[in-house]
Amino acid sequence: MKELRLVTDAAGVVSGQLVDTEKPTPQEGEVLIKVVVTGTNPKDWKYIPHGKAPFNSGDDIAGIVEAVGPNVLEFKPGDRVAAFHVMHSVHGSFAEFAIAPSHTTFHIPESTSFEDAATIPLVAFTSAIAMYQELALPAPWSRGTEQHNPKGRNPIPFVVYGGSTSVGLTALKFARLSGLYPIITIAGGSKDIIEKDNLADVIIDYRNNNDIAGDIKKALGGKELFHAFDGFTEYPSANPLAEALNPKGRITGILSYKHELPNGHKLKMTYVGSAHKTYPNFPVEDVETDKEFAYVFSRYLTRALQQGKFKTHPIEVLKGGLGGLPEGLNRLKAGKVKASKLVARIADTDGL
Template structure:
């Protein structure tokens, strides 16, 4: 099979590899569409890894391992591949654990499904496990101001949708060029607002204070976690507030001690938060079916795996605005 290997640069090499076999509790998926994430170029840079970095899978179950009870060959599924392990989604076939695999509703395309797994799980983990906010089945009954920084990103956009389902308002969303995308997701009637970070840090801090309207800001989801984002938030969050961040291997010591800060590592869905991952992937599938949860807009990159190089360069250079780059594996040269 064809497989794309990503190294520092980013540099992408397409190689021929054996089709993997699923182990116990694993599913082998014939990948129709793979999604991409910023970590796909960042991890090779940060830790020097050379690996198939794809983690967002959408396709057809080909084989199931021992103990797999929920899936069978032929099922349409999406899955979150375990990060930094072999057999990722930049290939004709990929491996996923059954607890991070979920059925795709009939009306959801493979392209849409490939835009979901890693980013959507990051949003759910951040909101509910790290910030401790009310979950959708026990929604908030009183106002809870929540700042979402990077609201137009996939993580931010999914956080908005989940917060809506949890009746968390007002949502104070920080965005830039893609504010129009955020506008489609918020509810102005419940006090939700959009603030433009491009006006500068000082202006943003003042606008955050105005948006709070005298209420203490106790929760922030920083889906950017760089370029001054958490420093701006630190200037407005109240004593005892919680902020969750998404970038690992960073020094967050500049956040004041009176603010509790947590790293949302989506890899927890394969470790200490396995039960959470199992439940929420199935809940998100229900949200797709019912229509209240929608995938981030997708851009299909030409050339299948041959387009991974350009897509990762675009992500590195900040060219992806309110969009998920996805790859149709069948478009790859040499794939029948």
């Protein structure tokens, strides 16, 4: 099969080599997928430092099941699926065939295209782990309790910094499904993607704004804030969230945040890799529960797509299939991709 392996030069510019390699064989609990469309994420360029061996860093797979390993119960050849590949491991999505664990593979309905499906896995698991594991918010299927009632008369306020990032926008979609209220988000020039589907009750523009914390407090209308998600996590993004948060509240983000936060808050980092395995500095016990959560949440994603409750991110299809990925990742790196997910159709690759 063909596989794209990425490298960076001394200046950090990403380039790729299309190589011939063996089609992988799925092991215990794994699914081999014929990739129809691959998604992309910022980590795809972040984790290929100069001097390292060329690497297929793609993790978002949309395609058709080719074969399954031992002990895979729910998938069979021919099934339409999307899947989250194990980050930093071989057999990623920038190839004709890729491998994913069955617990982070999910069926996609006929109504969801492979292009749209390729936008889902990594960001959906990130936002879901942040909200339901780190912040312990009620899941979309939760009826709630008297103290913690998402759908009743005492709904839970929620703040997301970076509502127009792929991760942040997905968190807003889940927040609506969980019945949180008010949903407050901080975004900039791409905020129309939030407005379009009415995914937030209040949008605060971060540009030329010296009092984001004050704006959050106003939007809360006297309610206490206990849950905040920083989907951007670049200083000073978490500071106004922590300032508006009740001293007993929780804040999570998606990058490490070295700066001190107001009111003694500590930002706990969400790491989507915990859906698969442990990583340095990540609590082992959290990985065990996150794996179980990822299994259950994958199945919910299929259902939410089928019922039309979960809409996918806007996309840009890269020209040239796998060959178009380096140019796309260089644009992503340069911050030139706004409010859309770059995806590549494998069949568009020259030389296949």
